[in-house]
Amino acid sequence: MNILGDLINSMIMFGVPLLLVALGGMFTERGGVINIALEGVMIIGGLAACLFLRAADLGGWGQSAPQLAMLLAILVAGAVGILFSLLLAFAAINLKADQVIGGTALNIFAPAFAIILTWAIQGQGQTTINLPKWLRIGRVVTENDGFLYRVLFKNFYLTTIVAVVLFILAIVVLYKTRFGLRLRSCGEHPSAADSVGINVYKMRYAGTAISGFLAGIGGLAFTVAAGSGFVATVAGYGFLALAVMIFGNWKPLNILGAALFFSLFKVVGSYASSIAFLPHFTGVSNSQYIYQMLPYVVTMVVLVFTSKKSRAPKSEGIPYDKGQR
């Protein structure tokens, strides 16, 4: 039972970055820009937030107001994510560059830059930025705690609460506001949107910025979920989030389901050795790779079955050119 509790807790912990980043992907793509740089934005966001937390810890004030420091770190992650994604927006929207290549450049840039900056701050070879101990909410779980307590508080951080709030906000913004409607129109038929006076460039910038905000926070959420500090990588979660977004058919509620589904598979992999009913492949050396492969294989199978029905925004990836109207 304890293992089940831990497993659900981990599933939520790893589901949060997938959810946030996939929602970010949804906002850019609904606006017509493919943001393949989400992985890079996550890394840069995580880097900035962890450096901020490190400063708060060294400065001594983080300890006295831990959740305020965490909230500020989340904002830092989001803000830096916005700045970084603006590089993509500039190339994709103003310069009409190829969005996939621009995004790939940012993905290659982010981890290398993270290592350079971490070394510059912490010293040669010190790649890991350790997270301060005071971040978590609630006390450390003991054996006597009930199931529900375990599910919630085994690992619990402010990022989870923020993710819930942002998820609700995302639904409201996308479906219930004028901005959401305009954004969606820019992803479907930008020239029609332009003809009724919507500034397509502005809307696409906004979509990309929102994705940067969410992906930046997602980077921090991944780092706290991984638990061992920031090491200049988010282990492909940015790309998994893109798959989650496609699986979730560019809709917030489906994306929530897809994110939890994928994180379940990801987490089952790491808990496989302690779950009795799963095969353990004794006799196979390095059998952990079987379970590590699992989420990606499942992603592929699911995409094969869902992609026929998938409804991507019609104009995603195509630079908008006023002159082509």
Add this chain to the structure above:
Amino acid sequence: MSRFREKILGAGPLSIVSSLISIVIGLLFGCALLFILKPAAAPHGIVSMLTAGFSAPEKFAKVLYQAAPLIMTGLSVGFAFKTGLFNIGASGQYTVGACLALICGIVLKMPWWAGLIASMIGGAVWGAFPGVLKAYFNVNEVITSIMFNWIGLFAVNLVLSNIPSVLANYYGAANADRTAALAAANKSAIIPNLGLDKVLNSNYMNISVFLAAILAIVMYIILNKTVFGYELKACGHNRNASIYAGINARRNIVLSMIISGALSGIAGGLYYLAGTGQYTIDKNLLQMGFNGIPVALLATSNPVGTIFTGMFISYIQVGGDAMQPEFAVENITVIVSVIIYLSAFALLMRNVISRPLLRRSGLKTAEEHEDDGRPSGGGLLPKSDSEGEVTGQ
């Protein structure tokens, strides 16, 4: 005179100029970064970055040694670009190719050329998955090939760690986390050097860079001088028009990904059959596949251009190694990423360069030049991609 100007402003020279500008800006950015990081050590770092590759024969041998797989992955990415596909899965195809080559060489005691053929087949199979999924199931090949990078890496790790006779400890070495050195396992699996190692005084030197160059020329001929190549490019330029003209788009997508995968697979074979590198079982994707992307972009997907851009990327990587320990090799990665970022809007840059000259001579701008290596006006992914459906037989 106008004839001359037309030649200067043709798509080829223009691409070269815009690539050179990307490179120069990227290098300047890198130099600035070094100065910000460690002002005192920067001048020395910059000099070693820019000159290390030519500083000694054995360094130059290292440049050629790394250039061979880079040219191959660059060819791979570029070939897929020509068909309007983005093969970001070169890393997985490279890994699978390397795995098969090593099994053939170490376990089955086959000669080097058989290992290369095996690596080609491995890469082709791994490239076929994204191709088939794209053509018949309408799954975006970018997502698929990223997923297959990870699947390939974990599968190769699993396979290699379960064949005891491929690992180094089987041949008396201490470590079980890497494949055996070819010199210990099977000398005939090492790619021959034809005495070139003596010339450059380095055992990194072999014929692989020449094999890569020959394959680049073969790819150039396939793309530009055959009906098949024409069909592939037509698919890349405008998929719907090519279907209308009777070209089987689905078949071409699959074939293009198979060939692209095969080229990446050979890259893995060339690198690991050189006898100097051992495959290490690790949970990180191999960077060689991703380094093929700047190689292809700087060459605007031209196979012959790939030979030179592959050499260049290899050259600055050797420079990056020489910058250590004052500076991390990641500085080179940052420079390369800046270069890729700039080449993303290479088309725009080409127009900026050519416009003032063109205004006088009344020639076409680069946008109107047909064969600039990019299908459909700057967008790599075909326009029909968003609707996704590949119609037609």
